[in-house]
Amino acid sequence: MKKEQVVNCQFSVWYPIFKKHTIKSLILPLPQNVIDYLLDDGTLVVSGSDHNTEQTHTNNRDPESEEDIQWSDDETTTTVTAPEFPEFTSKVLEAINSLGGRVFPKLNWSAPRDANWIALNSSLQCHNLSDIFLLFKSSDFITHDLTQPFLQCSDQDSPDPVISYELVLRKWSELIxxxxxxxxxxxxxxxxxxxxxxxxxxxxxxxxxxxxxxxxxxxxxxxxxxxxxxxxxxxxxxxxxxxxxxxxxxxxxxxxxxxxxxxxxxxxxxxxxxxxxxxxxxxxxxxxxxxxxxxxxxxxxxxxxxxxxxxxxxxxxxxxxxxxxxxxYRIPRDFVDLSTGEDAYKLLDFLKLKKSQQEDSDEQEVDEEGENAPQ
Known part of the structure; x- marks a missing residue:
């Protein structure tokens, strides 16, 4: 398998050739800031919806007694704001509406089939950009497209072709x-x-x-x-x-x-x-x-x-x-690495964590015994 063969299998290459014999689709260029967002390993926060995207995460937070809590200076509050892509969001919504309001998303090669478990009803059906982002940021297939599409090619000595990434929106069809x-x-x-x-x-x-x-x-x-x-x-x-x-x-x-x-x-x-x-x-x-x-x-x-x-x-x-x-793909990658021994550093970190937890448990038992000792 050559790199040129991988390039030729991009959706935007073969779709115009076989357009009459496949599902109606639209192709949108993927802006670099969207690509950066998809590759960000930070907290999974999706944008592109109409509701407020600002979320607040607080340590030791009890929702039932939120109004009674008086926060001290040493307690930390972290605010994460989802990135906004107004122009791209508008184009995506326009494309989705033109395709009937429901679409199947993919990139140049792959669809996020490995991430359907995180979506509503385990379906890849999307109605807005938030639905698409949720699937894309949860998919190893999408990450592979964005980071190493030529990984298994035989001509590794040749330079990688320049890829213009694209969001493919396909009209939703109920396929058995x-x-x-x-x-x-x-x-x-x-x-x-x-x-x-x-x-x-x-x-x-x-x-x-x-x-x-x-x-x-x-x-x-x-x-x-x-x-x-x-x-x-x-x-x-x-x-x-x-x-x-x-x-x-x-x-x-x-x-x-x-x-x-x-x-x-x-x-x-x-x-x-x-x-x-x-x-x-x-x-x-x-x-x-x-x-x-x-x-x-x-x-x-x-x-x-x-x-x-x-x-x-x-x-x-x-x-x-x-x-x-x-x-x-529903199993966290860290669990897989631990079970197979592929990442020795993760195993060492895991053992250190277990040791620390055991020491904390022992200290707690000693403190409890001291409190319960007869005066």
Whole structure:
């Protein structure tokens, strides 16, 4: 995977090419002060709403007796004011209204799918800039886009291309996860198709395997093949209830993109997939790269087409249902580092904290014993 391939997968690059075959979207340049705000590690304070954004945080504060508290000089009060972006806020609200009042947000490449847990009803549906900021500032995927989009490229010796970051607002559409599929293209040939939400079993995929595969191949040959800037890439599609196929996203052909029910080893060598097709119509799922986690689906049985055309894999039984890979992003990063031993300094700090807490506890017990001692 080259840096140029990553650049070509930016939304603003592929959207004009396939505009007729995807969801209506608007693209807004992302100002530098907004980028700085998104990368700020300070307190999560969102702006862009109509209500007052000034928040006050006070030590030892009791809301029930707020009026009776007399604060002394040694008690600290910290006021955090959310940054304001009036011009950008106005443009975003205008764009949202033109798209029907509800949008799905993303940056040049990624959407904040790993942060849906923090949103209302765990949905990525946004109505204003505050909703967008809340998701973006909680997302590792967004941070990756902003800080290291070329991390896994093979040509690291070459200078990084200059990126103009953009906010993409897509008209909100209720997509059923069972209708989404990821397609892998190598040398302009569709070599593999995977169920997008492979953690769940959808009975209609098993019943409509032939129709789904045929519809995706036809869509690819008529609208996608030879029209993209690269010959190796990955694209996501959605097949609606009427059988029509829509383009959802385009991704680089490399490990930065989740391989789902395939492994990148076999995708790079398409002959391995072909051999599995000859051996039978069912195989065990391969190991897939999911974000920053490697998940083994060794017991998941998936179907593979045993005829000419791309390998087609999907979950065939409720027994193979897996938890969503994005659940791992709900765990604080510090906890992950501690559990895996990746950050020795955090472990030392944790042990020092535990030691300090133990010493404080011992001192408190000694004081209590002294107070309770007979006079």
């Amino acid at each position: 996860p069972g209708g989404e599929f990821r397609c892998f293209v190598k040398e302009n040939k569709l070599i593999a198709v995977s169920q997008r939400d492979y953690t769940q079993y959808y009975q209609h995929i098993l019943k409509q395997e032939e129709q789904i595969s045929h519809a995706i191949q036809e869509f690819f040959s008529q609208h996608i093949q030879y029209n993209f800037l690269d010959e190796d890439f990955v694209f996501d599609v959605y097949r609606d209830s009427q059988g029509r196929v829509w383009l959802i996203d385009v991704n680089p052909f490399g490990e930065v993109t989740d391989s789902l029910l395939f492994s990148w080893e076999e995708l790079v060598s398409s002959g391995e997939i072909a051999q599995q097709q000859v051996r039978g119509s069912r195989v065990f799922c391969s190991t897939g790269f999911i974000g920053h986690w490697t998940v083994s689906v060794s017991h998941g049985v998936c179907a593979v087409r045993a005829q000419e055309g791309p390998a087609f894999r999907y979950t065939t039984s409720e027994v193979t249902v897996q938890p969503s890979p994005c659940l791992s």
